[in-house]
Amino acid sequence: MSVVPAPAVEVxxxxxxxxxxxxxxxxxxxxxxxxxxxAAERLFGVARDDAAGRVLWDVLPGAADPRVRERIARVAEQGTVLQLTVLNDRELFVRHLSVHVSALDGGVALHVRDATAEQRVADQYDQLLESIRDGFIAVDREWKIVYVNRSAEVLVSLRRDRAVGVELWEIFPAEPAYLGEAIRATMRDREPRHLDALYPVGRVFRGRCFDVNIHPLPDGGVSMLFEDVTERIAREVELARLAAEAEEASRAKSRFFAAVSHELRTPLNAIVGYTHLLATHTYGDVPAGAARASERASVCAEHLARLVDDVLLLTTLEIDRLPVFRSRVELSAFLPGMLPHLLQQLEAKCLAFALEVPDELPALETDPERLRQIVTALLGNAIKFTSRGGVRLHARATDEGRWMEVAVADTGPGVPEGDRERVFAPFEQLGEESRTDSLNRGTGLGLSIARQLARRLGGDIAVRDPVREGAEPESGTNGTGAGAEFVLRLPLG
Structure with missing residues (x-):
């Protein structure tokens, strides 16, 4: 029996x-x-005349597969898009075709687009998603999982060959509930969302902590990016624990200084008192050498008492618990009243002293005891480091009456510009490093405490070169040789 060929059809x-x-x-x-x-001739490699009248499955690449035929029949009814990968054997390259099949009256129509370039870009994105360390999961608009990258397999123990095509909620944890709510909300309103440090409940998540980014996809689905932050959260918790321990240690240190300060002061005051009685022959005549030794012991005890007070005050300042009691202070009456014991030190070193406080200065609203401590520290520092010349204390209102300046200028060796911040650091002193006589040099706490007190009162202290009037400045190897001026600025009002 012979086969009758199909009649030629002119397309x-x-x-x-x-x-x-x-x-x-x-x-x-x-x-x-x-x-x-x-264009079909070019895409499928079949001439128009050769295709005419032939069954579609014979000329459409890949359509010989029964599953493809079923899909074409199905999409012809639904009018959806069918993706095919076509190998052109003659030209030896792979083409990716996007085929849209729609039903016609008594037939079908196929609109075919070459999607090779788009597929190449998609492949590049796939490679990128496979290379990242974060887990990536994508679902379509029907909540079916369409993509799971390699990291997601590891992070959430989810095998892609078993997950793809499965509805998300069949394998997704119910807790925390706000994770599922956020995913559903992004599917609904197409707005991206970010969730910090959550612990999904479920065996696949293995108690790990994740930051989750949820983004809408162009086809109507959503994507989820899981960043494993378990180690970061653990470090933050550890740092918080260490910070709490350090804070508690600081409080314990402060409590210790507060507790022992009275116990230290009591015997020191007794030593000062008894050595003074010995030096003044209250108990009878003592040899001249013993009197001098008593005086020296008294000076040392007073120095140690000041050191105890400075360390205690510095510790109190560090934890910001120093009480401040503000009242009205008239500098024209306040400053002269705090000078007697300082004038004795000036006279002992044969230093000149000048006090310049105009009577018309406005009053300050500040803590008088803290102000006394600051000015005493500045004057004591000037006297200590000035061996000839003098010290000048003056006050004035500046910046249209908004600030009060109380300045202490000396004729000592000065402070180099590069050291004008360092002198305010605790235990920092300028001078010869090899000199360890703290009784004469001090402890290096006075200026640090003075600046912190000034800031506690809303002001600050700075160093500048003084304007000289008459007194010859002292030269020194560790300073400028022009003296220094420490300026306390406090707000008025």
Whole structure:
């Protein structure tokens, strides 16, 4: 029995369809080709005349697969998009075709677009998603998982070959509830969301902590990016624990100084008192050497008492618990009243002293005891480091009456510009490093405490070069040789 070949069919040509860059073909109810445009010839490698009248499955690459035929029949009814990967054996390259199948009266129409370039970009994105350390999961609009990267397999113990095609909620944890709510909200309103440090409940998550970024996808689905922050959170918790321990240690240190300060002061005051009685022959005549030794012991005890007070005060300042009691202070009456014991030190070193406080200065609203401590520290520092010349204390209102300046200028060796911040650091002193006589040099706490007190009162202390009037400055190897001026600035009002 001979086979009768199909009669030759002349495929018509339509100008608009021939002008398309995409392939277009039609088939009748028996899926025999009735139209085949020039772009279809190029995409499928089949000439128009060869395709005419033939069954679609014979000329459409990949359509010989029964599953493809079923899909084409199904999408013809639904009008959806069918993706095919086509290998052109003659030209030895792979083409990715996007095929849209739609139903016609008595047949189907296929609109075919070359999606090779788009697929290449998609492959690049796939490679990128596979290379990142964060887990990536994507679902479509029907909540079916469509993509799981390699990191997600590791982080959430989710095998992609078993997850793809499965509904998300079948494997996703119910807790914490706000994670599922955030994913559903992004699916609904298409707004991205970020969740910090959450612990999904479920065996696959293995008690790990994640930051989760949720983003809408162009096809209507959503993507979830899981960043494993378990180690970071553990470090933050550890740092918080160490910070709490350090804070508690600081409080314990402060409590210790507060507790022992009275116990230290009591015997020191007794030593000062008894050595003074010995030096003044209250208990009878003592040898001259013993009197001098008593005086020296008294000076040492007073120095140690000041050191105890300074360390205690510095510790109190560090924890910001120093009480401040503000009242009205008239500098024209306040400053002269605090000078007697300092004038004795000036006279002992043969230093000149000048006090310049205009009577018309406005009053300060500040803590008088703290102000006394600050000015005493500045004057004591000036006297200590000035061996000839003098010290000047003056006050004035500045910046249109908004600030009060109380300045102490000396004729000592000065402070180099590069050291004008360092002198305010605790235990920092300028001078010869090899000199360890703290009784004469001090402890290096006075200026540090003075600045912190000034800031506690809302002001500050700075160092500048003084304006000289008459007194010859002292030269020194560790300073500028022009003296120094420490300026206390406090707010008025």
């Amino acid at each position: 018509p040509r339509h100008a608009a369809l021939e002008a398309l860059a995409d392939g277009f073909c039609m088939a009748d109810a028996d899926y025999r080709v009735t139209y085949w445009n020039a």
